[in-house]
Amino acid sequence: MLDAFINALYLAFSPEVILYVAIGVLMGITLGAIPGLSGDMAIAILLPIVFFLEPAAALGLLTGIYKGGMFGGSISAISFGVPGTPGSAATAIDGYQAKLKGYPNKALNTALYSSVIGDTSSDFVLIFLALPLAILALTFGPVEFFALYAFSLLLISALTKGRVAKGVAMAALGILLAMIGRDPIGGSIRLTFGIPELAGGLALIPVLVGIFAVSELIIQLAKAWMERTQRIMDAARMQAQSLLGDYDASQDKLTFREFRATMKATWIGTTMGTLIGALPGAGSSLAAFISYGLAQRFSRNRDAFGKGSLEGVAAAEAGNSATSGSTLIPLFAFGIPGSATAALFGAAFILMGMTPGPRLIYDHTEVIYALFLILIYANVINLALSYFLLPLYSKIAMIQSRILLPIVCVLAILGTFAAGNSVIDVWVLLFAGLLGVVLRIYHFPLAPLILGFIVAPGAERALRQSLLIGRGEWSHLLSSPIAIGLYATAAIMILTFTVIMRERK
Amino acid sequence: MILNTSKLKGPAAAIAMTLMALSPIGSASPLGNDPIRLVIPFGPGGGSDITARVLSATAPEFCGPRIDVVSMSGAAGLEAVNFVRNAPANGHTLLVSDYGPVVTSGFVDSVSWNHDDWQPVMNFTEWLPTVYTRPDHPIQSIEDWVAAARANPGTVTFGHAAPLGLVHLPLILFEAETGLENIHVPTSGGGETRSLIMGGHLDLGMTLPASIAAEVASGQLTAIGVFSDERSSVLPDTPTFREAGYEVSLPAWLMVFATRDVPKETIEHLQDCFMEALASPTAIAMSNRINAGITPLNSADSTVLYQATVESIGTILRSIGEIN
Numbered sequence: 031m032l033d034a035f036i037n038a039l040y041l042a043f044s045p046e047v048i049l050y051v052a053i054g055v056l057m058g059i060t061l062g063a064i065p066g067l068s069g070d071m072a073i074a075i076l077l078p079i080v081f082f083l084e085p086a087a088a089l090g091l092l093t094g095i096y097k098g099g100m101f102g103g104s105i106s107a108i109s110f111g112v113p114g115t116p117g118s119a120a121t122a123i124d125g126y127q128a129k130l131k132g133y134p135n136k137a138l139n140t141a142l143y144s145s146v147i148g149d150t151s152s153d154f155v156l157i158f159l160a161l162p163l164a165i166l167a168l169t170f171g172p173v174e175f176f177a178l179y180a181f182s183l184l185l186i187s188a189l190t191k192g193r194v195a196k197g198v199a200m201a202a203l204g205i206l207l208a209m210i211g212r213d214p215i216g217g218s219i220r221l222t223f224g225i226p227e228l229a230g231g232l233a234l235i236p237v238l239v240g241i242f243a244v245s246e247l248i249i250q251l252a253k254a255w256m257e258r259t260q261r262i263m264d265a266a267r268m269q270a271q272s273l274l275g276d277y278d279a280s281q282d283k284l285t286f287r288e289f290r291a292t293m294k295a296t297w298i299g300t301t302m303g304t305l306i307g308a309l310p311g312a313g314s315s316l317a318a319f320i321s322y323g324l325a326q327r328f329s330r331n332r333d334a335f336g337k338g339s340l341e342g343v344a345a346a347e348a349g350n351s352a353t354s355g356s357t358l359i360p361l362f363a364f365g366i367p368g369s370a371t372a373a374l375f376g377a378a379f380i381l382m383g384m385t386p387g388p389r390l391i392y393d394h395t396e397v398i399y400a401l402f403l404i405l406i407y408a409n410v411i412n413l414a415l416s417y418f419l420l421p422l423y424s425k426i427a428m429i430q431s432r433i434l435l436p437i438v439c440v441l442a443i444l445g446t447f448a449a450g451n452s453v454i455d456v457w458v459l460l461f462a463g464l465l466g467v468v469l470r471i472y473h474f475p476l477a478p479l480i481l482g483f484i485v486a487p488g489a490e491r492a493l494r495q496s497l498l499i500g501r502g503e504w505s506h507l508l509s510s511p512i513a514i515g516l517y518a519t520a521a522i523m524i525l526t527f528t529v530i531m532r533e534r535k
Numbered sequence: 536m537i538l539n540t541s542k543l544k545g546p547a548a549a550i551a552m553t554l555m556a557l558s559p560i561g562s563a564s565p566l567g568n569d570p571i572r573l574v575i576p577f578g579p580g581g582g583s584d585i586t587a588r589v590l591s592a593t594a595p596e597f598c599g600p601r602i603d604v605v606s607m608s609g610a611a612g613l614e615a616v617n618f619v620r621n622a623p624a625n626g627h628t629l630l631v632s633d634y635g636p637v638v639t640s641g642f643v644d645s646v647s648w649n650h651d652d653w654q655p656v657m658n659f660t661e662w663l664p665t666v667y668t669r670p671d672h673p674i675q676s677i678e679d680w681v682a683a684a685r686a687n688p689g690t691v692t693f694g695h696a697a698p699l700g701l702v703h704l705p706l707i708l709f710e711a712e713t714g715l716e717n718i719h720v721p722t723s724g725g726g727e728t729r730s731l732i733m734g735g736h737l738d739l740g741m742t743l744p745a746s747i748a749a750e751v752a753s754g755q756l757t758a759i760g761v762f763s764d765e766r767s768s769v770l771p772d773t774p775t776f777r778e779a780g781y782e783v784s785l786p787a788w789l790m791v792f793a794t795r796d797v798p799k800e801t802i803e804h805l806q807d808c809f810m811e812a813l814a815s816p817t818a819i820a821m822s823n824r825i826n827a828g829i830t831p832l833n834s835a836d837s838t839v840l841y842q843a844t845v846e847s848i849g850t851i852l853r854s855i856g857e858i859n
Contacts, residue, residue: 074579074606078588081821171736212611215721217698219644226645230611310730311723364733365750366726370578373726377580381588383824385749452607452614491723498720499692499736 038399041086042407050087051404054094055412059419061095062102065239065438066445068115069099073374080381086400090408092378093401096371097149097408100314100351101416104141108134108343109427110438112243116234117314117350119480120322122242124335124342131338132277135424139284140340141347142420144296146413148348152304152355153405156362163356164363167308169512172495175311177513179489181520182316185323187478188524197478200469204482205489207232214487215494227454232462236455237483239442240462241469241476247435248467277428279421284340292344295325299345303352310360310368314353315484319477321349327523355405361386565804570601572628573791574619576612576636582745582827583789586659587631589821589829590791594812598805600627611697612636613644620648620794626801629656630792635700637792638841638848642858643699650845655837656791656802657809660828662743663763663786664705665770669733670757677760677779680739684715693717694728694740699857701787702741705762708851709776709783732756743787744769745826762786768828785847790837806834 041047061067072095080088103115104125111126113119121141128137155163170178187197210221211231222228299321306317325345326335335342358375360368365387367373376386384394391398426434446459469476493507500506508514573587584606591602607615616636622628630637630653641650666680674680674691684691695703698721710716720737722728728740729747739759748769750756758773763786766775776783791809793802812818813831822829832840852858 077579078592081592168730168734171731171734173736214723215698217721227614229613229644230608311727360726360730364730364755365746366730366733367580368726368730370580373578373580377585380585380825385826387749387753388755389749389753454614488723491721495720495722498718501689501718 034395035399037396038403041396041400042090042403044086046084047086047090047400047404048407048411050083050091051094051408052411052415054091054096055098055408055415056094058095058098058100059102059105059412059416060098062099062114062118063105063423064445065106065110065112065114065243065442066235067441067448068103068235069095069097070370070374071448072099073371073378077374077377077381080378085382085384085394085397086404088378088382089397089401090404092375093404093408094411097351097354097412098415100149100354101142101145101347101412103350104145104343104347105138105423105427106438108137108141109423110243110434111246112438112442113238116238116484117318117353118347119238119242119315119484120318120346120477121343121350123322123346123477124337124339125346127336127338128340128343129338129427132428133282133338134427135279135282135420136284136288136340137338137343138420138424138427140289140292140343142413142416143289144292144299144344144348145351146409147296148300148303148350148352149354149412150406150409151300152307152352153402153409154355155304155308156355156358156405157402160359160362163305163308164359167310167360167368168364170309171510172492172499173507173510174512174516175309176489176492176496176507177510177516178306178309178312179316179485179492181516182320182323182485183478183482183489184520184524185327186319186481193473193475196474200474200476201478201482204479204484205486207237207479208483208486209490214491215498227452231487232458232483233452233455234484236446236459237462238480239446240459241466241480243435243438243442244459244463245466245470247439248463249470250435277425279425282424288340292341295321295329295341295345296348298325298328299348299350300352303349304356306349307353307356308359308368310366311488313369313484314350314357315481317353318346318350319481319484322346362390363388565801566599566626568600569627570603571598571626571805572603572605573631574605574607574615574628575631576607576615578608579606582662582743583631583633585825586789586827586829589818589825589827590659590809590812592821593815593818594809597808597812597815599808604631611640613640613646616640616646616648619792620652622794624794624796624798626793626797626805629805631659631789632792633662633701633787633789634844634848635697638845639699639704639852641845642849642852652795653792653841654795654797654802654834655841656793656805656834658832658837658840659789659791659813660830661763661786661788662701663761663767664702664741665744665747665761665767665773666739666741666759667732667747667751667756668739668759669735670754672738672757674738675757675759677774677776677781680759681713681715684717689716689718691717691739692720692737694720694722694731694737696722696724696728699852701785702743704848704851705783705785706741707855708785709762709781711851711854712781712783729756745828748826769826788837788840788844790841802834 058069061072073092103118104121106112106114107118107122108125111122113122125137183201187201188194219229302321303317306312322345357369357372360366361372361376367376379386446455575583577583587604591604595601619628619630725742731737732740744767747756751758758770761767761775764784810831
């Protein structure tokens with residue numbers, strides 16, 4: 031055992047492997063920051079590299095990409111209000127508001143630290159608590175999953191006071207959009223209006239990028255056009271503007287006090303992210319949204335959420351990143367790939383002749399120990415690299431949107447096409463953009479829409495599986511203590527939240 | 536070629552890989568220098584993707600141009616099928632698929648092609664649908680299952696991936712044969728089926744042998760029976776349904792398809808170089824490593840298998856009223 035650990039140390043800390051991890055982190059951050067592209071895609075494309083590299087080097091590269099991508103998504107979420115990856119959709123809510131207030135650097139730093147804290151904790155849980163957590167995860171069947179999805183939808187829909195009805199309406203719209211395509215249980219095609227390309231449903235990436243990025247571009251275009259007409263009438267207002275506008279970098283530093291104030295939110299995100307990440311199929315976006323919702327409920331500055339709260343950024347980003355270690359738990363414990371990333375890591379193991387599952391750590395002790403070490407120190411590399419790059423990213427974030435947004439949109443369209451090799455995705459992107467414009471104009475919150483869209487397939491499957499297993503009895507949904515507990519928590523939280531809000535008036 | 540580069544270390548290997556990809560060796564190929572695309576109608580990381588990558592890693596040496604695996608899971612796989620159907624008929628765009636997106640979709644979905652428009656180039660392997668459960672479940676054999684389903688019809692819950700897919704049709708066929716009734720619970724795929732079975736939420740499930748072989752060997756799962764004529768080589772102790780007295784066999788396959796209008800010589804060239812590549816020591820080593828059980832069939836034999844599958848799937852779908 032000790033021998034194996036020492037050999038693993040040599041494997042993990044060989045200069046070559048460290049270099050691969052660093053390259054991976056850089057690639058991940060860059061790809062994650064481009065809307066539409068994600069670390070998962072890069073891992074999928076680079077899978078065959080495991081034929082060419084030593085296992086530790088290959089796993090180092092893939093781990094680096096994964097971790098870099100997790101954080102990279104928050105860069106565009108904060109800088110452009112466009113989540114670079116689905117997991118960072120919740121980060122965009124407060125991160126973009128923070129940027130609009132002129133402090134992207136604070137938000138980016140908060141995202142980085144909470145992301146690294148969440149990720150590292152999750153990796154330790156994977157290493158030391160994989161089996162108990164995996165057994166706990168298996169107790170989640172269709173009944174429990176449906177309760178979890180319902181809980182998350184309630185939490186996020188009732189996020190903003192005074193807009194609960196709009197929130198619920200948006201969640202419902204998200205669910206409706208997600209129902210387009212093939213019925214997961216009956217197999218028939220529904221809501222496609224005779225367009226055969228829609229049979230597979232709307233893909234997540236184009237909907238996400240369309241709603242957030244394309245709608246923003248259209249609004250900015252409209253604004254620029256209005257300003258231009260204004261300017262012709264009022265020539266005196268014409269003045270040359272510098273590339274960065276009036277952004278003052280020296281005023282935008284994260285202080286230690288501000289950092290400490292986000293710690294509670296970070297730990298809420300870390301805990302929820304680790305637990306939800308271990309559930310097969312639940313995913314990082316769900317973890318981020320639930321963490322965000324809970325952090326708001328438990329925050330002293332509840333009202334700042336949605337208006338650029340650093341706590342909001344920290345909770346969402348910690349929740350998102352804390353899934354990264356624990357998502358591998360079902361793979362290591364039972365050989366079950368619980369997420370797209372876990373499936374890709376599983377494929378990498380298989381391509382290297384290692385069968386995912388409980389035997390993995392006994393049959394390939396050194397490589398797996400090396401992977402554990404890499405998982406931990408990749409976070410340090412991520413922290414170090416990002417620390418030096420963030421000032422640059424915040425400057426990019428403050429480049430005027432008339433220059434930046436077209437570039438972001440071109441990248442978004444290319445990224446969307448690359449993600450699915452599909453032209454229909456580009457049309458979905460544009461339609462989602464138009465929908466986003468209408469929703470923004472009438473102040474409908476976008477987060478419940480996205481969460482509804484993300485959880486609907488799982489929630490529908492869980493509901494209908496529960497009803498199949500319970501032979502059509504709706505009472506079957508209350509047959510599990512975990513489910514009852516989740517419903518009760520949701521009810522209590524919404525009640526107390528409403529009461530507190532009422533008292534404050 | 537792979538063996539040579541695997542001796543290179545680190546960045547050199549990555550560079551070598553790129554160079555290899557850019558400079559094809561056999562320029563005498565009738566396929567020219569444009570890359571061949573193997574389009575898979577599924578997401579990356581699954582069995583089809585992994586198997587296709589063995590070909591993309593070994594065949595360029597024999598075929599001429601570089602070979603890319605392209606994943607298009609859109610429209611439940613139909614996007615990939617239509618993409619290959621609409622590509623120029625020069626043998627550079629091929630489909631790697633099981634029978635679902637080609638045979639079943641050709642029957643149940645509104646598509647602009649029919650089954651005769653597809654021409655098998657080669658078959659990689661046969662996949663044998665296997666029924667399994669957890670070891671502490673009262674049902675531990677085909678006989679137990681039949682007895683339980685007869686005693687209380689419509690109570691045994693059975694998890695399978697997408698409806699009418701290759702791990703669902705055998706169940707339909709078995710029920711038609713025996714008159715048994717089970718509760719069919721579609722899942723998002725093999726991973727979800729397995730976690731629901733291990734967590735005690737479902738009774739039985741169906742999957743392909745390679746994905747449970749390790750767990751069956753270590754006693755974490757019990758394989759109950761295989762829907763094929765002969766036992767699976769990775770699950771040698773698991774009986775077939777035929778051995779238990781039920782004439783139900785519905786193996787699946789993974790074929791490389793070209794469209795019907797690709798010239799005969801091109802198909803033959805592809806068949807020859809693919810078969811040659813898969814017979815190379817590198818490919819055999821890779822196949823063993825990933826437990827893919829690659830036993831290639833040539834174009835003619837694959838065509839016979841394909842037509843037989845079209846016949847039998849059609850019969851099943853007609854018998855359950857899915858098509859007329």
